[in-house]
Amino acid sequence: MLAKEINSYPNLFIGKNILYNMFIMENQSRPDSENNYSIILFSTKENIQSSRCVRPGFHELLYVLSGKITHTINGIEHLQEKGHLTFLRSADTYSTHGSEFEQIIINFPSEFLKQMAKNSRHEKQLAAFIRQNNTPIIRIGPGQQEVFEDSVAFLWRHQHSSFSQLVLMRFLLDFFINYIISAAAPETLCLPQWLRDAIQYVEKNIENDISIAALVFATGMTASHVSRSFKKYFSMSPSDFINKKRLERSCLLLEHSNYPVTNIAGRIGFSSTSYFCSLFKKEYQCSPREFRKKRSR
Structure with missing residues (x-):
């Protein structure tokens, strides 16, 4: 299970809202770290509420691993459950409110995604994805959740390795192909x-x-x-x-x-x-x- 694997801070996220925010701030205060990205498992059995702003120059992915969460993103409330994947842009503000849930937070430099779009000549698709008025929220179907969670676990295992940036690029490439490029292609199963x-x-x-x-x-x-x-x-x-x-x-x-x-x-x-x-x-x-x-x- 993904939640069992990401357990380096087992006591930090059990309804400890202040510690949660302190950890986020500490993690983001080291942009020159070798891995240049962070993965955090936020789980709680208590009712919690936290607020924060995505750091300039970074993006975040929020993935609901279990339970139900109310995210208020830029003033708009979204009730989410397992399988919801939210893409947060630089300077987006959001708060999390819920109890008995698990959420994965992936924080990475926006430059990685920009470079990927440039290399693949899909800059317009990325720009449209990032600049859309609504917060990009993706619902990963039950049949694909295990695949996505396996890729997050792989990213977690190698975040401190010498090739962590390559692993991040691989993860973002999958995300880019599956949820950005394909969402713009009329022949795919994106919503008409x-x-x-x-x-x-x-x-x-x-x-x-x-x-x-x-x-x-x-x-x-x-x-x-x-x-x-x-x-x-x-x-x-x-x-x-x-x-x-x-x-x-x-x-x-x-x-x-x-x-x-x-x-x-x-x-x-x-x-x-x-x-x-x-x-x-x-x-x-x-x-x-x-x-x-x-x-x-």
Whole structure:
């Protein structure tokens, strides 16, 4: 397991928010170190919140290894779970809030990625990836998570070796090909624009009692095509996708508001509070009230 391998600081990340931030600062204060990159396992069984800014001249990759985390990136909240990979640009600010989770943080000089793009003549793709308005967040599917985690473990094992920079270049090359270049290629399984628009429609209207018919109408596609596409890209039906987004929004409301559970259920489009609670418990293995209690500790 990746978490077992990255265990050089076993006592540092157990709900010790101050120590976590001190370690990050100390790690980033040595830019001329031989390896020039750092990998950190941040795990906790307690409710924690930390805030920081990505160091100028560096990028960071945040990978959720287990559990669920709320990342607030440049003022926008993102509820993430295992398989989410977030690319942070220089000077991005973010805070992490959650409990009972494990997260890998990979910090590396941005020059590595720039040089790779220049050598491969894909500078435009990299620039578009970095400059996009939304934070680049990638969902690595279950079938690819083990492959990605193995590559992180390899990077970890060799971070202090004499060829650590070559290992980093290999890791970033895989990242560059799989998540930057391929995302710009129309023949790959990247989301078509109409589907991206559909996701934005759901997220913007999640508190407006979205119906499947309204979603289909907004896409301009046939109902059967919308259904097949959601199955293809998300392995779930449109209704399941909407409910998942509703549950994610409910987590934010439970954590950051005092609304009763009944009000939250109605606000995000559930006519039945008991049905909402049933779906919530199935997704998060606890009731909405238990979730709120954990996050308010």
